[in-house]
Amino acid sequence: MKKRVVVTGLGTFNALGHNVEEFWSNCLAGKTRASRIPDHWPLYSDFRSQVWSPLPDVDYSKYGITRLESKQMDPTSLIALACAFQALDSAGLEYTLQNKRRNTFSIPSVDSAKFGVYMGTGVGGLSSFASCFSHQMLNRQQDSLTRTLADMKEPHAAESVREVLERMRYPRRFNPFGVSMTMPNACSGNVGIKFGLRGNNLTFCSACASGTVATGYGFKAVKSGEIELALVGGVEYLYDDYGSVFLGFDTVKALTTDNQEPDKASRPFDKNRTGFLFSQGGGAVLVIEELEHAKSRDAEIFGEIIGYGESSDGYNIMMMDKSGVDINRMIHQAMEDAGISEADVDYINAHGTGTPLNDETESQLIESIFRKDVLINSTKSLLGHTLGASGAIEAVVTALSIKNKTTHICKNLDDPIKDLNFVKKVDAYPIKTAISQSFGFGGHNAVLVMREYQ
Amino acid sequence: MAEMIGFDEVFTKVKEVIAEVFSTDEKELSLETRIVDDLGAESLDIVTMLMEFEDAFDRQIPDEDVEKLLTIGDAVNYILNFQKETS
Numbered sequence: 001m002k003k004r005v006v007v008t009g010l011g012t013f014n015a016l017g018h019n020v021e022e023f024w025s026n027c028l029a030g031k032t033r034a035s036r037i038p039d040h041w042p043l044y045s046d047f048r049s050q051v052w053s054p055l056p057d058v059d060y061s062k063y064g065i066t067r068l069e070s071k072q073m074d075p076t077s078l079i080a081l082a083c084a085f086q087a088l089d090s091a092g093l094e095y096t097l098q099n100k101r102r103n104t105f106s107i108p109s110v111d112s113a114k115f116g117v118y119m120g121t122g123v124g125g126l127s128s129f130a131s132c133f134s135h136q137m138l139n140r141q142q143d144s145l146t147r148t149l150a151d152m153k154e155p156h157a158a159e160s161v162r163e164v165l166e167r168m169r170y171p172r173r174f175n176p177f178g179v180s181m182t183m184p185n186a187c188s189g190n191v192g193i194k195f196g197l198r199g200n201n202l203t204f205c206s207a208c209a210s211g212t213v214a215t216g217y218g219f220k221a222v223k224s225g226e227i228e229l230a231l232v233g234g235v236e237y238l239y240d241d242y243g244s245v246f247l248g249f250d251t252v253k254a255l256t257t258d259n260q261e262p263d264k265a266s267r268p269f270d271k272n273r274t275g276f277l278f279s280q281g282g283g284a285v286l287v288i289e290e291l292e293h294a295k296s297r298d299a300e301i302f303g304e305i306i307g308y309g310e311s312s313d314g315y316n317i318m319m320m321d322k323s324g325v326d327i328n329r330m331i332h333q334a335m336e337d338a339g340i341s342e343a344d345v346d347y348i349n350a351h352g353t354g355t356p357l358n359d360e361t362e363s364q365l366i367e368s369i370f371r372k373d374v375l376i377n378s379t380k381s382l383l384g385h386t387l388g389a390s391g392a393i394e395a396v397v398t399a400l401s402i403k404n405k406t407t408h409i410c411k412n413l414d415d416p417i418k419d420l421n422f423v424k425k426v427d428a429y430p431i432k433t434a435i436s437q438s439f440g441f442g443g444h445n446a447v448l449v450m451r452e453y454q
Numbered sequence: 455m456a457e458m459i460g461f462d463e464v465f466t467k468v469k470e471v472i473a474e475v476f477s478t479d480e481k482e483l484s485l486e487t488r489i490v491d492d493l494g495a496e497s498l499d500i501v502t503m504l505m506e507f508e509d510a511f512d513r514q515i516p517d518e519d520v521e522k523l524l525t526i527g528d529a530v531n532y533i534l535n536f537q538k539e540t541s
Contacts, residue, residue, distance in 0.1 A: 067474070068475065068502060068506075071505070101476055101477040101478075103477075173505070173508065173514070176505065177501075
């Protein structure tokens with residue numbers, strides 16, 4: 001028998017907040033955290049896009065993560081753990097220290113074999129790989145060049161060599177934890193290990209749809225009765241010392257070139273949009289739970305996940321199919337899974353990247369499928385694009401929008417590409433049923449259907 | 455190059471590292487404490503300990519030298535000797 005699946009815990013860390021409360025408050029205030037790209041990146045390349053959305057400083061010890069752990073885990077795992085701790089606190093699931101040396105916990109009130117972990121990430125521990133690689137490539141070369149410099153007589157040549165040496169950025173040690181930091185599945189693995197969770201543990205890699213796909217698969221596993229609870233979500237960390245991840249997206253002209261005012265650079269669904277605002281990263285984790293299990297422990301319920309759908313464009317590795325035929329098919333499958341019709345959908349948390357192609361395709365689909373008055377916003381208008389984390393962060397926004405009957409604006413939308421009901425002000429909205437959709441490089445499409453709990 | 459420091463400071467720093475890596479009380483540590491037999495060190499603990507020694511003493515320690523560090527006293531003497539050799 002199919003089970004009902006409810007959201008009972010939320011956690012996030014992203015450019016707009018160290019926790020859900022701070023993030024939601026900043027969302028409703030329409031804030032953005034955007035700035036110029038790091039000063040040293042242009043030493044290595046010329047960039048079309050000059051703006052990004054950096055993460056705020058973070059002290060992981062405040063989330064219960066030790067100093068040693070923070071040196072031995074990639075930021076994607078640290079973010080996953082920070083979000084998971086919050087989500088469990090939010091769900092009222094108490095954890096107790098199991099092994100002091102390992103800093104691992106158990107959750108005595110649940111069957112750990114029925115507790116799964118489903119995480120998504122686009123690039124996993126790429127940042128850690130970049131650090132290891134730069135050490136391996138540059139360490140001996142820098143020593144050699146330093147010795148050469150000592151013997152150089154010609155001042156201009158010596159100055160040039162000195163400049164090259166200064167630009168060689170790399171950690172002084174090859175991190176012996178490089179493998180476990182780089183592997184993409186470390187984010188779900190570390191969460192499972194941290195809390196002794198022994199159910200299904202999977203990491204999904206579907207580019208910008210990863211967080212939505214992970215949440216969807218966790219939903220399906222709880223719905224089928226395979227597990228009783230799951231921590232689901234997505235994480236991303238996209239910084240490297242040379243701006244090479246940024247350059248990858250900049251080169252294919254995916255990034256915004258609205259360089260004058262960083263806060264206005266992300267403008268999904270605006271006629272003058274030029275691309276997405278690159279985010280340093282972030283993450284979100286939700287506790288999803290079988291309804292009777294949640295009721296038995298009087299858990300607060302943020303909302304119910306009632307459907308999930310996915311499809312593939314089967315078309316192009318970096319461009320979506322602008323006919324939107326497979327996204328259309330996916331949305332209808334998800335609504336069928338949820339047992340609702342398009343007329344039931346009150347709110348859409350759009351993928352809304354701010355790229356010309358995505359927003360044109362997505363807005364046409366929304367116009368052709370849903371009610372004229374369906375509310376639409378893009379969380380990326382505030383946060384920029386966190387790639388594999390975005391679907392999970394947007395699932396948090398969708399749950400909070402349903403729970404609080406309000407949502408954030410679709411920022412910087414001065415001249416909409418279509419006459420749709422984009423959120424222009426924070427107000428009371430009768431949001432009962434919502435969808436959150438994500439589309440990723442590779443042609444991955446995924447959508448969650450959520451409803452207020454009744 | 456890192457400054458040379460004396461026995462007391464090396465011993466104190468070694469104990470701080472070991473206490474953090476093995477989540478134990480510094481007061482329970484002595485020069486005779488055996489890193490594997492008494493503290494139950496596993497391979498990743500040893501790797502972590504070496505990383506922390508390198509940071510604490512600002513020196514690179516060759517991986518193969520780990521076999522010389524059976525007790526805390528071995529670690530203290532190793533670092534004292536290593537300081538002399540690399541200064």
